[in-house]
Amino acid sequence: MPYWKMVPVKTTVEIPEALFRQAKASAAQRGISLKDLFAEALREKLRRKPEGDPREQPWMRAFGGLRKLRAETKRVNRIVHQTFEEIDEDQ
Secondary structure, rough: HHHHOOOOOOOOOOOOHHHHHHHHHHHHHHHOOHHHHHHHEEEEEEHOOOOOOOOHOHHHHHHOOOOOOOHHHHHHHHHOOOOHHHHHHHE
């Protein structure tokens, strides 16, 4: 086991009282200490990808798929511009 996993660290964390009570009850129901519940929850949270990473947001993945339309949009704009130039020349 790595050395850093064996050294406990004490810290103080402020959380809302209602959340503390929920955590305490959950730990008791599972038959584990509050310390173990917090450590487990923190490990799980750190394993997940950051929520701030926009590429991981479902709406962003869908939006990112629209990048393919850039070339098509440029092509359509070019056709519209050329068409309006032809109309102007005809008048």
